[in-house]
Amino acid sequence: MSRVPRSFRLLEELEKGEKGMGPESCSYGLADSDDITMTNWNGTILGPPHSNHENRIYSVAIECGEEYPDQPPQIKFVSKINLPCVDQITGEVKKNQFHTLREWKRSYTMETLLLDLRKEMALPTNKKLPQPTEGSNF
Template identity: 55%
Template sequence: MTLGSGGSSVVVPRNFRLLEELERGEKGIGDGTVSYGMDDGDDIYMRSWTGTIIGPHNTVHEGRIYQLKLFCDKDYPEKPPSVRFHSRINMTCVNHETGVVEPKKFGILANWQREYTMEDILTQLKKEMAAPQNRKLVQPPEGTYF
C-alpha cells in the first residue's frame, strides 16, 4: 500500500502492513468462509500465519474446513508469502505430496503485487476450488493432513 499525493508516495512498512492484516483477519472477513490469524502472538516478526477456508457450495469442497499455513518472510509484501495446505486437498495448483500451493500454477502468487494481501490469497483459493477444473475432483477423506 502506498500513500501520498502528487509525485510523492510513502511505502507502508512491513510490520504496519501486517498489523493491518491481522486486525482485518481478527474481525472476520465477508461471509465468514475465509479467516486468518497469527500462529504465535509472541512472534514479533509476524511470519507464521494460519488460514481457514470453508469449501464453496455446489462443489466437492462444500462444507469442508481447510486449514492452511502462510509464511511471510522478511521481504513480504514485496514478495508473496509461501502458502501450504495443512488439510489434504486435491486441486490443480496444490502439490499432492506436500500441500504447497505452487506459485507458477496459481495466478495471484505468480503475478504478485505489493497491494495483495493474505485475505486476497485465501479468497482466490476459495474461488479456485469452485473453478471447473477443481469443483468435481475426487477429494481425500475429510480430516486427513499433509
C-alpha cells in the first residue's frame, strides 16, 4: 500500500474542513491561507451538552510539523479550559496524558483529534470540573 504524502493529506483535510463536511461539533482550517507548508491551523470545539462545557466554543491552535501524519500535531488551547490533559499555564495538550496523541496512528486526522478532545470533556470525571470564566484565553 502506498503512503499519501503529507501535502496531499493536508490538502484533503483542508478541503473537508473548508466544505464543512465534518461533524458540526468541531471545525478546522488554515490559520493563514498563504501558508504553503500548511503547518498552522485553527480549530474550534463546541462544548458537549450536559456538562460544564455546554454552550461554550473552545479555540485551539494546531501545528502540523514536517512528520505529520506519521507524528501527531501539536495542539494548544487558546481558550482557557480545565482538563487534566491540558497544561494550565500554556494551554498545551499533554501528549503523555491524552490517549489520542500518545497512541497516534497515521490514519488519525485533525478531526479525530478535535472529536476525541470533545469526548474527553464529556467523560464523567471531566464534565463537571469547574471551568475558567468564559471568553478567557491562555
